[in-house]
Amino acid sequence: MTNKLIDKDEHIMEASLAIKAIAHPLRLKILCVLAGDELSVQEIVDSVGTTQSNISQHLAILRDKGVLATRKDANRVFYRIGDPRTLKLVGMMRDVFCST
Amino acid sequence: MTNKLIDKDEHIMEASLAIKAIAHPLRLKILCVLAGDELSVQEIVDSVGTTQSNISQHLAILRDKGVLATRKDANRVFYRIGDPRTLKLVGMMRDVFCST
DNA sequence: TCAAAATATAAGTAGTTGCTAATTTAGTGC
DNA sequence: GCACTAAATTAGCAACTACTTATATTTTGA
Numbered sequence: 001m002t003n004k005l006i007d008k009d010e011h012i013m014e015a016s017l018a019i020k021a022i023a024h025p026l027r028l029k030i031l032c033v034l035a036g037d038e039l040s041v042q043e044i045v046d047s048v049g050t051t052q053s054n055i056s057q058h059l060a061i062l063r064d065k066g067v068l069a070t071r072k073d074a075n076r077v078f079y080r081i082g083d084p085r086t087l088k089l090v091g092m093m094r095d096v097f098c099s100t
Numbered sequence: 101m102t103n104k105l106i107d108k109d110e111h112i113m114e115a116s117l118a119i120k121a122i123a124h125p126l127r128l129k130i131l132c133v134l135a136g137d138e139l140s141v142q143e144i145v146d147s148v149g150t151t152q153s154n155i156s157q158h159l160a161i162l163r164d165k166g167v168l169a170t171r172k173d174a175n176r177v178f179y180r181i182g183d184p185r186t187l188k189l190v191g192m193m194r195d196v197f198c199s200t
Numbered sequence: 201t202c203a204a205a206a207t208a209t210a211a212g213t214a215g216t217t218g219c220t221a222a223t224t225t226a227g228t229g230c
Numbered sequence: 231g232c233a234c235t236a237a238a239t240t241a242g243c244a245a246c247t248a249c250t251t252a253t254a255t256t257t258t259g260a
Contacts, residue, residue, distance in 0.1 A: 008198075018197070029112050050219095051220080051221095053222095053238085056237060057239090060238075072227095075237080076236060090106075093115050095188075152208095153251080154248080156209085175205070203259095203260090205258080206258100207257100209252105209254070214250105216247070217246070217247085218243100218246095219243085223239080
């Protein structure tokens with residue numbers, strides 16, 4: 001019927017928003033260190049390597065778009081990938097960019 | 101050894117650049133109408149729906165990043181997806197965003 | 201050679217993004 | 231309550247993006 005990969009404008013917009021969320025190197029790296037794991041903000045800061053404020057802002061972007069979910073424990077906040085589609089996307093990135 | 105999805109910074113940057121290229125709704129739509137096909141600029145303008153100048157500028161972005169390849173025939177220019185990784189990426193988008 | 205069609209480029213500008221630095225909020229334990 | 235740690239928020243600014251409008255280039259065909 002059609003050979004277009006995505007044929008509804010609504011799907012285009014949805015995909016575009018999701019892709020934008022992960023198109024920033026710091027955010028992509030955050031998603032990579034969170035793969036499978038659940039980490040506190042400080043652990044993410046240590047792994048990714050920029051300021052706490054900067055990480056916090058990127059976490060907020062990902063959280064607001066529904067990509068990340070959070071859990072609070074005492075005075076720390078733990079983040080994990082809460083959106084299965086994003087997990088799938090990031091996994092696919094590895095196949096495309098990290099294979100021979 | 102590691103559970104990170106992508107573990108080299110160089111891969112992160114590479115992936116991030118590629119993702120940025122397709123993160124714009126018009127560019128994603130261009131890639132979708134080009135799936136499999138080879139189309140002239142005017143055909144892309146008609147399919148995607150904005151000005152010729154705007155399309156031309158987005159085509160230039162995709163061309164400069166090596167995503168699209170071109171072929172000139174008379175006074176028309178035909179574009180096609182020239183990067184297999186991008187084709188794979190856009191295909192995967194469909195799986196993620198267009199399934200039940 | 202001239203007009204028309206197809207595409208590309210350039211200049212200007214509004215809107216967005218991403219950072220830094222400073223401040224604030226919330227929770228813990230003394 | 232106070233000091234400390236963890237995290238979020240705010241303000242300001244520099245850089246970048248995407249669009250519009252106008253113009254240039256290339257090719258065709260009469």
